[in-house]
Amino acid sequence: xxxxxxGPLYQQIADELRAQITDGTLPPGAQLxxxxxxxxxxxxxxxxxxxxxxxxxxxxxxxxxxxxGHFVRQWQHMLxxxxxxxxxxxxxPEMDSFxxxxxxxxxxxxxxxxxxxxxxxxxxxxxxxxxDGEMVVVRRRLRSLAGQPFHLNDSYFPRxxxxxxxxxxxxxxxxGANTVLAELGHEQVRALDEIYVRMPTPDEVHxxxxxxxxxxxxxxxxxFDSEDxxxxxxLNVLPSDxxxxxxxxxxxxxxxx
Amino acid sequence: xxxxxxGPLYQQIADELRAQITDGTLPPGAQLxxxxxxxxxxxxxxxxxxxxxxxxxxxxxxxxxxxxGHFVRQWQHMLxxxxxxxxxxxxxPEMDSFxxxxxxxxxxxxxxxxxxxxxxxxxxxxxxxxxDGEMVVVRRRLRSLAGQPFHLNDSYFPRxxxxxxxxxxxxxxxxGANTVLAELGHEQVRALDEIYVRMPTPDEVHxxxxxxxxxxxxxxxxxFDSEDxxxxxxLNVLPSDxxxxxxxxxxxxxxxx
DNA sequence: GAGTGGTCTAGACCACGTA
DNA sequence: ACGTGGTCTAGACCACTCG
Numbered sequence: 001x002x003x004x005x006x007g008p009l010y011q012q013i014a015d016e017l018r019a020q021i022t023d024g025t026l027p028p029g030a031q032l033x034x035x036x037x038x039x040x041x042x043x044x045x046x047x048x049x050x051x052x053x054x055x056x057x058x059x060x061x062x063x064x065x066x067x068x069g070h071f072v073r074q075w076q077h078m079l080x081x082x083x084x085x086x087x088x089x090x091x092x093p094e095m096d097s098f099x100x101x102x103x104x105x106x107x108x109x110x111x112x113x114x115x116x117x118x119x120x121x122x123x124x125x126x127x128x129x130x131x132d133g134e135m136v137v138v139r140r141r142l143r144s145l146a147g148q149p150f151h152l153n154d155s156y157f158p159r160x161x162x163x164x165x166x167x168x169x170x171x172x173x174x175x176g177a178n179t180v181l182a183e184l185g186h187e188q189v190r191a192l193d194e195i196y197v198r199m200p201t202p203d204e205v206h207x208x209x210x211x212x213x214x215x216x217x218x219x220x221x222x223x224f225d226s227e228d229x230x231x232x233x234x235l236n237v238l239p240s241d242x243x244x245x246x247x248x249x250x251x252x253x254x255x256x257x
Numbered sequence: 258x259x260x261x262x263x264g265p266l267y268q269q270i271a272d273e274l275r276a277q278i279t280d281g282t283l284p285p286g287a288q289l290x291x292x293x294x295x296x297x298x299x300x301x302x303x304x305x306x307x308x309x310x311x312x313x314x315x316x317x318x319x320x321x322x323x324x325x326g327h328f329v330r331q332w333q334h335m336l337x338x339x340x341x342x343x344x345x346x347x348x349x350p351e352m353d354s355f356x357x358x359x360x361x362x363x364x365x366x367x368x369x370x371x372x373x374x375x376x377x378x379x380x381x382x383x384x385x386x387x388x389d390g391e392m393v394v395v396r397r398r399l400r401s402l403a404g405q406p407f408h409l410n411d412s413y414f415p416r417x418x419x420x421x422x423x424x425x426x427x428x429x430x431x432x433g434a435n436t437v438l439a440e441l442g443h444e445q446v447r448a449l450d451e452i453y454v455r456m457p458t459p460d461e462v463h464x465x466x467x468x469x470x471x472x473x474x475x476x477x478x479x480x481f482d483s484e485d486x487x488x489x490x491x492l493n494v495l496p497s498d499x500x501x502x503x504x505x506x507x508x509x510x511x512x513x514x
Numbered sequence: 515g516a517g518t519g520g521t522c523t524a525g526a527c528c529a530c531g532t533a
Numbered sequence: 534a535c536g537t538g539g540t541c542t543a544g545a546c547c548a549c550t551c552g
Contacts, residue, residue: 060456067518197497199317215472240454324537
């Protein structure tokens with residue numbers, strides 16, 4: 001028995017199915033053949049057929065729903081605008097920018113807030129210049145849309161600045177945490193945005209109900225006050241199947257080199 | 258209710274190894290036990306051990322190098338600044354912004370350029386408002402650092418604007434394609450940045466030499482001239498193990514809501 | 515109860531780099 | 534030549550949802 005050139009059998013299975021997905025033969029939401037059907041059609045065992053499907057799942061093209069079968073994945077991208085989440089709000093809103101933006105699009109946003117005093121994770125301690133062993137305040141928010149988890153938004157503040165303030169209450173801050181920071185004498189005048197991309201942790205998979213093959217963007221915002229001290233670090237975890245990050249540039253806000 | 262939930266065997270293997278990776282017992286670059294060693298330690302078959310390792314590979318924590326073994330993955334993030342890639346350059350450089358930025362950091366940047374006239378992919382046609390069936394000019398660049406592929410940068414232009422110009426030559430445009438566009442009467446005054454995150458296509462895996470478990474960011478820039486016509490669409494494919502996207506905001510360039 | 519995918523075993527042979 | 538991971542077979546039993 002000689003082996004054919006085109007590579008592993010499971011690869012041929014994956015390639016054929018992927019071709020059908022990308023050319024529209026199998027449109028989003030369509031059901032794929034069952035594992036047994038694939039095994040018979042390609043004359044392999046079920047395990048080998050599964051390996052081909054696994055590759056498509058890993059590539060985010062297919063989801064498995066037990067016991068219905070495998071389906072072509074569908075996507076729905078909501079706009080995520082870092083520039084809208086910034087600085088004290090000029091007009092007093094009842095909700096924060098997330099809630100306002102979503103409500104204005106006819107969605108049903110909810111969020112679960114929890115506040116804690118914790119040892120900051122290293123990526124936060126670096127950016128806040130937190131001394132070793134010192135703890136910080138974190139406001140953790142799980143934002144949902146129509147009952148489905150949407151993204152995570154964890155804001156970290158130095159205890160020395162926000163201790164005892166409204167920020168430590170686990171309730172909506174209608175006028176925005178940034179406004180409160182400004183009232184506390186630390187208005188933010190500059191922010192640094194960093195976007196990392198990676199696969200989610202098991203904890204993130206669970207909290208955000210992520211399908212297999214869904215990477216996340218980690219959007220880290222560091223806010224600085226007028227004395228250039230970091231007063232706020234936000235870790236946003238954005239599932240890739242629900243977000244597109246958007247921002248605009250004009251000549252005036254483009255960096256001079 | 259003392260029923261323990263140890264879960265699948267491969268999951269326990271993955272969990273134990275992941276714990277050792279995240280707590281530093283297995284630092285970046287360290288070699289993991291071989292598949293046979295894992296199979297013996299957990300008293301399972303090699304296939305089951307492989308399934309545990311596969312999960313870690315999918316999560317981007319581990320790479321497999323045949324026939325050496327499995328290793329904890331290491332990352333190296335270079336800064337990627339969308340704001341630096343914009344508008345005509347104020348001072349005439351010999352290289353484009355990528356080459357300049359990298360050289361200034363002591364790297365050895367190279368790029369392979371190829372120019373073609375093609376039917377635009379749908380995401381480009383939408384943004385350039387290309388009529389059905391009309392073709393566009395694309396400058397495709399594979400940028401490398403120290404001989405290793407780094408990212409893809411494909412710039413699309415309407416034929417009506419750049420036809421016959423310097424942009425159609427597959428050579429470096431020292432003063433930048435944006436400067437050439439400006440000379441052709443289409444200076445860009447505004448740009449829209451969109452960032453999608455997804456798993457790479459097989460073609461991208463090949464062209465960028467991506468390891469398994471490496472998602473990519475797709476950074477799409479649409480440039481508009483003073484009459485608000487789209488004159489340029491750039492598709493950047495940024496491997497997550499080599500890029501962090503960075504931009505800065507000050508009060509003046511933050512959106513008013 | 516039927517049928518789906520999920521897990522697991524006990525083998526086998528192959529491809530490939532290093533010693 | 535050896536040991537690694539990569540592929541594949543031919544079974545088995547389980548968990549879950551739907552009709």
